Structures are given as structure tokens and as C-alpha cells.
Amino acid sequence: MSTEAVEWAMDHAPMLRTEKGKPDTTARHVLQALAEHARSDGTNSHPSVLRLQYRTGYDRTTVQRALRRLEKGELIAKDGTVESRTRWKLAMHLRRPATDWSDLEREEDEFRAAAAERKRRSRTKGVTHSTPVTVTDGDDVTVTDAEFVTADVTHSTPSRHALKVRPSRTERRPNHQQPSDNQLPKDSSSPAAQTDEPSEDLHLKAFGAFWSNYPKKRAREEAKKAWIAAMKRGADPQHIVTAAQDYARERFGQDPKYTKYPATWLNKGCYDDEPDPQPGPQLRAVSGGWQPYKQPDPSAYTRDLGF
Template sequence: MSTEAMNWAMDDAPMSRTEKGKPDTTGRHILQVLAEHARSDGSNSHPSILRIQYRTGYDRTTVQRALRRLEKAALIERDGTVDGRTRWQLAMGMVRPATDWADLEREENEYRAAAAGRKRRSRSKEVTDSTSVTVTGGESVTVTHSESVTSDVTDSAPSRHALNAQPSRTQRRPNHQQPSVNQLHKDSCAPSAHERDSAPQPLFASPASSAEPNSEQQQEIDFAAFYAIYPRKIAKGNARKAFAAAVKRGAKPADLIAAAAAHRDNWVRCKTESRFIPHPTTWLNGERYDDELPNPSAFQSSGSGPQTTERNLTDEEIENASHFA
């Protein structure tokens, strides 16, 4: 195994494209297997098709098509045969353009700007126009609403309101717990809009009164479900950004979660080492959720290779998969 070839295949090699123009994530995975068997200069890589199938979980047709795409993109070149197997030379002189990273940064900035705009619009919807009340002087009260009504109240009579009259000494209760004048005013008047809004809310709201999560909260809930399923827990912050970018590109959160579970099961069946499981950020940015996965029955073999039958994974296998990292 060559560290130089592996680093090139994982980070520095140009991203090949499929016939539809999408990033060739399947070819990228197979290129990493070729680099694993190459020398430091990218030469003498000759794993068999069966070995590539075993390491990736792809069927023979998928592997052969990916090899043709890599050869067409000039990332690999035939260099003879070894024991009937094709020997490949990796084009380690080809380097991924810097614009790939710049495009990702631009998409990230656009996503953040869009998220900030959605947050501002959400806050503006929470603010509603209420009745405008303007108080000038001590006696003049101006109330403005849809019909623009103005009322001036002047206290010219010497008499007092009945609520303002203090109770006599003989009228007091034995324990002297008489309500105050302010309390009498408060009890006799209907509560204002401000008082209704500021009234204490019940500790436990009924299910009907609970607010639905907004788009950002729902996306965080979906990402938490995805991250809990994905077996390799590395760079959670970058994974969250990659998950949001995938959703922005049109992927449905439910499909991402289902694909992560399917890939996890496939890695468990293949007994893939944790270091060869891509980071969640790489998996999402490379749109690996669209990769073709082999049918579990394809792992049945009468010759070399693991003897397995199609079955559902046990809880213990799923739990072990979550500790790959």
C-alpha cells in the first residue's frame, strides 16, 4: 500500500464524470482501490476484478464500466498484464483544479446568505401591527387604529369615581385584607392586549398548541437522524454543512437517511475496515447516496470470498457498525 497514491486518489485526483455529467463517485471509489495496490509512483497496480468487487461491494458490470470511465478520463492507463490481470499505471501527475474548492465555498456562502434571508423573513412574520396608542400630556389620550379615532378625556367634575372612594374604617374586614384601589380598577376593566400577551402561560402546553418546527429546525432534526445512522462519526460540523448542501441540490432528507442505512448495512456485510469508509462529508459531497449497491444475494459464492446468505442485520451488527470510527 502506498500512502502517496492513496492521498492522490482521495484528495488530489480530478473528479471524473459519468455519462450524464455527474461526479463519478463509483469510479472514485474504485480508483482508491487501485491506489491501495499501487506503488508510490502509481505503477504496478493489478488487483483482480474479484478483489475490487470484494473491497467495494459493486458487481462485475459496475466495476468494468467504472474502469472504462477512469481510463477514458486518462486517470489510469493499461501497462501490461500480471498473471492474466490487467496492470494499471495511475496518472498521479493530474491534479484536481483549485476551482473545485472555490465552487464549494461559493455554494456554502450562497447557502448561508439564503439561510440568513429566511431567518429575517421568519422574524418579520412574527411581528404583527397592533393598535397604536399615543399619550400626550396628563389628560389627553389619542388612540389610533383602522378608523383613526381620537378621544380627549378631561376630568372637570369635582366628584370622584366610585372605585376611587376609600372604604370607611367601619367597613374594613376583621383581618384588614381590603383590596387596593389599583386592584379594584384592574378587576373592573377588561384586560388589555399587552396584559393578555404578558400573562403567564401554562407550564405544559397541550399538543394542539405546540408550534410546528420551522425549516431550519426540521433540517437539524433530519441531520441528527442521518448522523446517528452513519457509521463513521468524523467532522460533524462539516457533515452538517454537506447535508444542507445535498438537500439544497434536491436530495430529500428521508432518501439521504435511507441511503446511509443501506450503505451501512453493505459495509457491515463486506466487513469493510473503518479507514476505508468515507467521512460523512465526503460521502455527501460526492453524492455517494446515488451509488449502486449490490444485492445481498450477490455475496453468495462457491469459490473464494465470504460465504453469506441474504438476511437482515442483527441489532448487534448495527451497533458494531456505529462504532467504526
């Protein structure tokens, strides 16, 4: 396995597009499997179709079609045969344009702006205005709004009949200084006073780091919901990103169909799992004690499969 070829296939190779303009993720996955069998210069990659099926989880027809699309896109080229298997050469001199990253950032900014606008409209619809109220209690007193009070009291006999009216916040008290903002009662209906918890927009700012490090990028919207739920449970975003990096290293070179979906990984709290122990020597029972277990020679098995 060549680290240079794998890095090129994952990050730097141009992204093929489908007829609808969507990223060709199937061809990308097959290209990464080819890179795992190539040298550092991208040559001598000759896994069998059966090996590519096993590595990617696709059926034979899907793998062959993906190889044809990669060859048509000039990302790979035939370079002879090895034991009746096609030998491929990766076009590692081709590089992905920098606009791909800027386009993703622009789409992310547009998504966040649209989400903030939807939340603003939702809050605007939820605001209810008080209706005018008329109060008559012996004196000619009319209350038309919570902000404006008109009083016409002609009695001055018992003080218990007097109506004390607090001046409006927007009106200046006569012969007195205007009260400061700290002296005014807090408005419990404002969004900032309702909760001290961070908004979903703040949660999603750290989601991009998690998504770029997680080894399997599937069901992004479900992953966002799971991310927000984890944040509301009190999870540390930096801890989750670090755990995702560790999980990516653990799954590197493994069968991707056994890699958990991001939403499943978040909902189950897998970021708090203990790391897998490093494999040690295995022992087998022999006459007189224990000896290290020796891995059998797999060449006979691979020859039968045609690898």
C-alpha cells in the same frame, strides 16, 4: 498499500463528471481501491475485478464501466497483465484544479445566505400588528395605537377617574430628560430576548469541519439536521469533529458499506463511544497450556479466487 497513491486518489486526483455534470463518485471510489494496491509512484496496481467488487460493494458491470470511464479520463492506463489480471498505472501527475474548492466554498456561502433569507422572511410573516382600540369611559379618551395616545379629560374631581398615560418611547417627555435605553422596558417579542440558544446558522458553521473529516459523505441534508439536533442536545462541536477523525482512521482501509451514514452516526450519539481497544495476541488451547494463535496461510484461498 501506498499512502501517497491513496492520498492522491482521495484529495488530488481530478474529479470526473457524469453527463449531467455531477461528480462521478462511483469512478472515484474505484480509483481509491486501485490506489490501495499501487506503489508510491502509482504503478503495479493489479487487483482483480472480484477484489474491486468486494472492496467497493459494486457489481461486476458497475466496476468495469467505472474502469472504462477512468481510463477514458486518463486517470489510469493499462500497463500489462499479471496472472491474467490487468495491471494499471495511476496518472499521479494530474492534479485537481484549485477552483474545485473555491466553488464548494461559494456554494456553501450561497446556501447559508439563502437559509438566512428564508428565516428572515419567516420571522417577518410571523409579526402581527395591533389594531386600533377606542376606549370611552366617561371622559373623552381615544386610544388609536399603542404608540400614540390622545386624551381630553375635562374632569379633575376624583383622582380615581384620571387616566394615567405613559408617554411613547419615541416621544420626548416634556420638561424631562429622554429616558435611556436601560430605563425602557425590554421588548419580549424581539428574537434576541426570546432565546439565548445559538441559531441554526451558527450550528452550521462548524458542520463543514465535521463533513470534511467524516469518512462517508452521504445524505448531506439529513446529516445537517442530525448535526443541529446534536447541538441542541448540548453536544460539543469540537468533540464531534475529533470523534469523526478517530472514526475515519478506524474505518480507513475497511469495507465502506459497513461505515455508518453521517446522520445515523450523529443521531445515535456515536461520537461519545469508547474507542475500540487495540488488538492483542489471540491464544488457543493446546496440550499443557495456551499458545498464541497463528493466522493460517491465505495464499490457497486467494489462488482459488484468482487474486
